[in-house]
Amino acid sequence: MFILPGIALQAIGIDSNTIFLIFWVGFFFVTFFYQARLQSYMALNDISRGLNKLKVMKDKSRKEAIDYLVNVGKAPSDPTQRVDQFLDYVTIMPVDIDPAGLVGKIDHVVTTNNDRVRAEVGTLLGQGSPVTISISENLLEVATSLNMIHKIVRHFYLLGKKTNSYITLLQLQMLMPMIIQEADALLNAVDSFKLGQPVGDGIGPVIVSRYMAGKEKRAVAKDTVMAVAEYKGRKLYVLKADGPMAYVGQPGVAIKKIIEEMGVKPSAIVMIDAALKLEGEKTGEIAEGVGAAIGGIGVEKFQIEEAATKAKVPLYAILVKQSLLEAITVMRKEIAEAGDKAFQVLNRVIEEKTKEGDDVVVAGIGNTLGVAQ
Amino acid sequence: MMSSVPGADKKSKLLVYTIEECPACGQKTKRAFTVGDYVTKDGAKCAKCSNQTRVSLVYAEGAKSS
Secondary structure: OOHHHHHHHHHOOOOHHHHHHHHHHHHHHHHHHHHHHHHHHHHHHHHHHHHHHHHHHHHHHHHHHHHHHHHOOOOOOOOHHHHHHHHOOOOOOOOOOOOOOHHHHHHHHHHHHHHHHHHHHHHHHOOOOHHHHHHHHHHHHHHHHHHHHHHHHHHHHHHHHHHOOHHHHHHHHHHHHHHHHHHHHHHHHHHHHHHOOOEHHHHHHHHHHHHHOOOOEEEEEOOEEEEEEEEOOEEEEEEEEOOOOOOOOOHHHHHHHHHHHOOOOOOEEEEEEEEEOOOOOOOOOEEEEEOOOOOOOOHHHHHHHHHHHHHOOOEEEEEEEEOHHHHHOEOEHHHHHHHHHHHHHHHHHHHHHOOOOOEEEEEEOOOOOOEOO | OOOOOOOOOOOOOEEEEEEEEOOOOOOEEEEEOOOOOOEOOEEEEOOOOOOEEEEEEEEEEEOOOO
């Protein structure tokens, strides 16, 4: 590339050392003044590739949801248009400038949204089995999440490109690996949901279902069931979401009802849930603690904390560690095997923290897909 | 410059199993998962004591390379 100009320069009496000097000075100026532009260009390329990957994931999850509704759900008419409308449906969170009573408002909005999703799927499928309807709900939620992730990333990509904002692009480029990882986990969840396989998040319900097997079950809240069992002289009020549907139930409402409406005076509330592990922690590690072991938007956690505080009942937590991918895809052997250890820990906590004749509330928190009771 | 977008993942193939456990003698049987299996579902008769088994676990593990 530089040979011809080099020969030309030598012809007019400029030697090779001067040529190298000119080259290095030129290189210095380009990198000094255009470095940000070059990096922006590389970031744009990088984000563009990630964005394409997200688009493929988004389209795949949408197609999987439509295929499931048609082939398994036996939708009477083509659900494509309805699904596309569903993907762009928004949930507007309540205003938080006056935080008093905010949890109740969030609960109201979220419950309205959940009811709408179920009604929408009911309209699409007509009469379907509860398991199929719940799986369809979950598949549509995955497709909606991936659609939203793609839209947000595309927004910042185009904004950065339009305004030539180096910092916007660089931040997005740095976040891309984590965004792709989360999107990939969501897409992987589709396979487990379609087949009705228990997911890692269902370890809490798997553990408490051991107490519930063969006992009479009753509904205590929406999609939530309870059974009364006995363990070493203690009366256990065991609750989980209604399986094997892909439900998470309303454990907050259920615990509140058990304490406030049924008049039970528990000596302890023990909650078992899956918890996201930190990098370096092993899958299936068990952690014990105090407090309400429940994730989500915070409404259920608030209700449980409020009911427990009012009744002065200690809250104990047993957590089974796993990654996000493991929590939303088919349960791994390490997690299933940790269930035995967690069950022993649960029994020990009940023995240590309560005495014979006490009432204890035991809640298995998580998605109950493929886990009945 | 290295790309920050992860490439195609090298995912290990997972095989899903259903564990049927006999509530009477504790005998556990491992078989391949079939659609419709769920935890607490009634399984086959126990090979050891002929009691009704129950699905106690459904889990995935990596395929062993042969």
